[in-house]
Amino acid sequence: MKRKRIVSNAVKNGLLALYALFALFPLFWMVLISFKSDAQMFNTTFIFNPTLENYDAVLLRTDYFKYFIDSIIVSVIAVLISVLAGVPAAYALARYDFKKKENLAFTILSFRFAPEILVVLPLFMIYQKIGLYDTYFGLIWVYQLITMPLLIWVIRGYFEDISVEIEHAAQVDGYSWWQVFLKRLLPLIKPGLVSASLLAFIFAWNNFTFPLMLSGTYVETITVASLKYIASDTVHYGQMAVAATVSALPAVIFALLIQKHLVRGLSFGAVKG
Amino acid sequence: MAFNIKGKQPKGAAKNDLNTVPWLTKARPYLIMAPSLLITIGILIPFGMAIFYSLTNYSFRLPNYKFIWFRNWINMFTDKAFWHAVWVTVRFAFFATVFEMLLGLGIALLLGNTENRFTKILRVVLTFPLMVAPVIGTIIWQLMTNNAVGILEKFLNLFGIYNFPWAASHATAMFTAVLIDLWVYCPFVIILILAGIQSLPKSPFESAKIDGGSAWFTFRNLTLPMIKPCIYIALLFRLMASLQEFSIIFALTKGGPGDTLMNLSVTAYNTGFAFQKFGSSLPYILVLWFIVNLVAKQIVKRWMQSQKAASGRDAAAEEGGKS
Numbered sequence: 403m404k405r406k407r408i409v410s411n412a413v414k415n416g417l418l419a420l421y422a423l424f425a426l427f428p429l430f431w432m433v434l435i436s437f438k439s440d441a442q443m444f445n446t447t448f449i450f451n452p453t454l455e456n457y458d459a460v461l462l463r464t465d466y467f468k469y470f471i472d473s474i475i476v477s478v479i480a481v482l483i484s485v486l487a488g489v490p491a492a493y494a495l496a497r498y499d500f501k502k503k504e505n506l507a508f509t510i511l512s513f514r515f516a517p518e519i520l521v522v523l524p525l526f527m528i529y530q531k532i533g534l535y536d537t538y539f540g541l542i543w544v545y546q547l548i549t550m551p552l553l554i555w556v557i558r559g560y561f562e563d564i565s566v567e568i569e570h571a572a573q574v575d576g577y578s579w580w581q582v583f584l585k586r587l588l589p590l591i592k593p594g595l596v597s598a599s600l601l602a603f604i605f606a607w608n609n610f611t612f613p614l615m616l617s618g619t620y621v622e623t624i625t626v627a628s629l630k631y632i633a634s635d636t637v638h639y640g641q642m643a644v645a646a647t648v649s650a651l652p653a654v655i656f657a658l659l660i661q662k663h664l665v666r667g668l669s670f671g672a673v674k675g
Numbered sequence: 676m677a678f679n680i681k682g683k684q685p686k687g688a689a690k691n692d693l694n695t696v697p698w699l700t701k702a703r704p705y706l707i708m709a710p711s712l713l714i715t716i717g718i719l720i721p722f723g724m725a726i727f728y729s730l731t732n733y734s735f736r737l738p739n740y741k742f743i744w745f746r747n748w749i750n751m752f753t754d755k756a757f758w759h760a761v762w763v764t765v766r767f768a769f770f771a772t773v774f775e776m777l778l779g780l781g782i783a784l785l786l787g788n789t790e791n792r793f794t795k796i797l798r799v800v801l802t803f804p805l806m807v808a809p810v811i812g813t814i815i816w817q818l819m820t821n822n823a824v825g826i827l828e829k830f831l832n833l834f835g836i837y838n839f840p841w842a843a844s845h846a847t848a849m850f851t852a853v854l855i856d857l858w859v860y861c862p863f864v865i866i867l868i869l870a871g872i873q874s875l876p877k878s879p880f881e882s883a884k885i886d887g888g889s890a891w892f893t894f895r896n897l898t899l900p901m902i903k904p905c906i907y908i909a910l911l912f913r914l915m916a917s918l919q920e921f922s923i924i925f926a927l928t929k930g931g932p933g934d935t936l937m938n939l940s941v942t943a944y945n946t947g948f949a950f951q952k953f954g955s956s957l958p959y960i961l962v963l964w965f966i967v968n969l970v971a972k973q974i975v976k977r978w979m980q981s982q983k984a985a986s987g988r989d990a991a992a993e994e995g996g997k998s
Contacts, residue, residue: 414785415793421782422797425804425862431826432815443824487710498704506708513715516722517919517967519940520960523947524721524728546714554711608808610922615948625810629926639824646814650807657806661799665870668863672908673870 429650436643443639456640460631466645469627473649475538476613476623477606480545481553481599488553489595493583495554496561497569507555511670514551518611521547526615536617544612549602552670556601559671560594561587597663600656607653624649729957740954747955751962756934756942760959764938764966767849767924768917771856775913778857779864780906784898786865787872798869805862812859813926817842820851842928848935855923860916864909871905872898901985907978911971918967939963 435443437452460466494500495507525544526535534540564587572582588595613623628649631642657664665673729747733740751757782801786794804812819825820841831839842851875898883893921940924930930937930945937945939959947956 411789414789418782418785418794418797421778422801425801425858428812428815428819428858429803429807431819435818435824447826447829483714484711487714491708491711494704494707500701500704503704506712510711510715515915515967515971517940517960517963519919519921519943519947520725520964521721523943523953523957523960524724527724527728527953528721543714543717550711550715604806608806608810610808610810610926614925615944625808628811628814631814639818639821642814642818646811646818650811653806653808654803657802658799661802664802665866669867669908669912673867673905674874 432643432646432650435640436647438640438643440638440640456638456644459638460641460644461648465622466624466627466648469622469624470648472538472621473607473624476541476545476621477603479538480542480549480606481602483542484546484549484553484602485595485599488550489557492554492557493561493587495558497566507558510551510554513547514670516547519615522611522615529616536620538621541613541617541621541623544616545606545609548605548609548612552602552605552667553598555670556598556667557591557595559666559674560591560598564590594663594666597660598667600660601664601667604653604656725957725961728954729961731954733954734951743954748958750955751958756937757959759934760937760939760942761962763849763934763936764918764940764963767852767856767920767936767938768914770849770853771860771917771920772910772913774853774857775861775864776906776910779861779909780868782861783865783868783872784894787869798866802862802866804859807859809859809922810926813855813923816851816855816858817927843932845932845935848928848932852924852927852936855927856917856920859923860913864913867909868902868905871902875901900981903981904978904985907974907981911974911978914974915967915971918970919963 434448436456437454438446438450439453439455442450491510495503521544529535529540534543568586568590569582572586573579577585608625609623610625613621613626617623618626624645628642628645631638631645660667728740730742730744731740732743732747786798807815819827820839822828822838827841828837828839831837840847842848879897880893883897888896919940920938921944924936924938924941925944928936930941940963943956943959943963945956946952946959
């Protein structure tokens with residue numbers, strides 16, 4: 403009996419290790435070859451002389467840094483706007499009963515699941531006409547479709563978790579509606595709000611379709627720019643790896659910070675992990 | 676609020692109740708929501724435009740456009756490329772979703788059943804592929820499958836396989852795209868189902884153990900029905916996204932080789948942007964939107980049923996545990 407359990411545990415761990423290898427090895431290998439010189443790329447596997455020349459070439463001698471900053475500008479401002487407009491909306495959905503409430507909530511959610519190209523094709527035309535094509539504002543606006551539904555739906559769940567009694571008690575204490583919101587509720591949802599915002603940032607940061615079609619020369623995000631390193635005639639594999647590594651870094655770091663809230667965010671509040 | 680002092684006819688009483696509430700209080704939820712709606716509602720305009728322009732011959736090349744009724748739609752439905760695109764869309768979504776769900780469920784069960792330091796670390800690090808942008812993930816896999824420098828080529832050489840074509844061949848391109856999709860999104864399924872497993876009540880499993888139920892019996896009759904809502908949510912998200920997949924396929928081969936990976940999204944992009952036939956690209960994407968909506972509604976319906984069933988079981992289980 404005991405032996406059987408040891409065997410079954412070994413099998414379980416073996417299978418998990420196998421999957422872990424599949425999931426993590428590509429990332430490990432990407433970081434590894436980002437330190438390989440072009441010459442060593444072809445004749446070495448794991449043992450080689452690490453060099454920083456790829457990082458030097460990509461970060462200092464191309465516009466990569468500019469794309470990185472562009473991505474930060476667009477994603478951060480998009481999330482901030484979504485937080486400012488979305489948190490009150492989430493509160494209204496959680497606390498008030500009003501006509502067409504669920505319809506409104508699902509309309510907002512459906513923005514996230516409409517095919518991105520369906521949005522982008524007509525938007526491309528509108529943006530050309532009103533001068534928003536290839537601007538920061540244009541991208542920030544369309545990114546609201548990614549960040550706003552996420553924030554509203556996740557934060558709504560956090561508000562619903564808070565008992566109404568707390569609000570009533572605060573009102574009895576003489577707080578106005580606004581003060582209750584600011585002083586009692588916001589501190590309570592803060593962990594959830596921060597992690598939902600970070601997840602929204604990751605989604606915005608990782609988006610590819612919107613910047614591919616709605617920007618290109620003046621504003622360019624890192625996801626679109628990274629693809630260029632493939633297209634060039636003389637392929638520098640190490641530089642591609644650097645571009646991939648650096649652009650993956652912020653998302654992975656943020657993901658580590660929000661582990662506890664990840665399930666809830668990824669499922670838009672449908673699964674409360 | 677419930678007192679109707681002025682006491683008009685009883686039929687209008689409910690309405691009257693609302694009327695006694697100050698206008699501002701009644702409007703407050705709408706006012707609070709207004710900014711978020713104003714910001715996102717702009718999207719309804721493009722959507723309406725999409726339907727309108729799908730009936731025109733609008734092109735970025737022509738100075739003017741004409742209303743041509745359903746010619747774009749008829750052209751599309753009689754075009755072999757359209758049916759090919761539908762077939763590619765369905766096949767990609769089917770294979771990607773099935774493999775992600777099966778592997779995700781398996782790994783989640785393994786992770787949920789064992790609690791040690793190894794699984795604790797795994798739960799965190801396994802989410803990494805999901806956090807990397809799908810485009811970046813595709814670039815990594817392109818490097819790995821590159822026949823000159825890729826590690827997979829060196830690995831396959833050990834088994835006597837040389838120059839495996841990966842995304843470059845008609846025969847293996849779909850496999851490669853699904854593999855990348857699996858790599859990126861399997862963690863999504865894992866952590867959703869894992870959350871379901873971890874929230875399971877303990878008592879029914881203990882009694883099943885005492886009764887001597889086999890592992891398979893416990894899984895079929897206890898675990899599966901209770902984690903069904905989580906499975907449906909994972910299925911919903913994955914199926915909707917894989918039907919629309921654009922980034923991975925575009926970054927991998929732009930739909931090639933030939934038209935092997937031309938699904939509806941990529942075809943619409945090519946028609947609209949590469950060939951600049953804007954009007955005729957829109958029907959493709961409207962059809963896609965219709966398919967996605969149809970599928971989503973079916974799964975949401977099942978999710979709600981499963982949630983009811985699972986919570987009923989939960990309550991019954993808790994009561995059973997008490998008695």
